[in-house]
Amino acid sequence: MISGDILVTAGEVGQGSPQHLGHCPQQDPLWPGLTVHQHLEVYAAVRGMRKEDAAVTISRIAKALDLQKHLKTPARRLPAGEARKLCFALSVLGDPMVMLWDEPSVGMDLKGQCRMWKVIQTAMKGKERAAVLSTQYLEEAAAMCDRVAILVSGQLRYIGSLEDLKSKFGMSYHLEVKMTDVGQSDALHAEILRLFPHAARQERTSSLLIYKIPMEDALPLSQSFSKLEAAKRNFRLEEYSLSLHTLQQVFVDLTRDLEEHNPDVASNGSVERRPLHP
The missing domain is CATH 3.40.50.300 (P-loop containing nucleotide triphosphate hydrolases)
Structure with a gap:
């Protein structure tokens, strides 16, 4: 208490x-x-x-x-x-x-x-x-x-201004790729890494791949969309979207990061004390 x-x-x-x-x-x-x-x-x-x-x-x-x-x-x-x-x-x-x-x-x-x-x-x-x-x-x-604090499983993950939160955690792009042929998921993943070398896969379902892409990998945007259009044709993608990270996605990332480092969080909510990430 x-x-x-x-x-x-x-x-x-x-x-x-x-x-x-x-x-x-x-x-x-x-x-x-x-x-x-x-x-x-x-x-x-x-x-x-x-x-x-x-x-x-x-x-x-x-x-x-x-x-x-x-x-x-x-x-x-x-x-x-x-x-x-x-x-x-x-x-x-x-x-x-x-x-x-x-x-x-x-x-x-x-x-x-x-x-x-x-x-x-x-x-x-x-x-x-x-x-x-x-x-x-x-x-x-x-x-x-004016200021926000984010709590994840009882731990303070961030406190400060929204501008600072966006600059520290939100300077990236969010890529969602929906496949028609799920058998090509591994090949598509390899292609995404070839197009955006520092992309980090966030989620994978039977037909959907979600990536976090650093801003330097995605700029200029015109080239990024050209690459994705080519991948859409080659892999017969149903659709894709490339957008700036939202605050909601930042929160999800912070939650996922804590759970990846603390496997017990998902089961019983107990976590060890760790310093805040910069």
């Missing part, structure tokens, strides 16, 4: 200062019988807001998250996405100084996610605020976060 202290404005969080901390856990901390509006009123009172101010704030946040039509709905009748919106709304009510969000957008549709992102941007813009967001969606991290 991990434990520790959090200090905000020289006071310990949880010691008589609930207005300083907003929290959206994975499990929605909602009272089944209370309506959306009643939840917001209770949290506003706990945060020490005056009734007049609370009414204005509740109206504003309900509109921002498109919760107006659910204000009189008991929590037990809320769809999963609307319940997450309410949980998130409670975490930002009263403009707390520190906000902790644990996968707040799970269950939301794309419109709900975008509304939540706008609220976060408004809450953080030009203010002395701090927020920690955990998410499985790297697109969300890219849209919201």
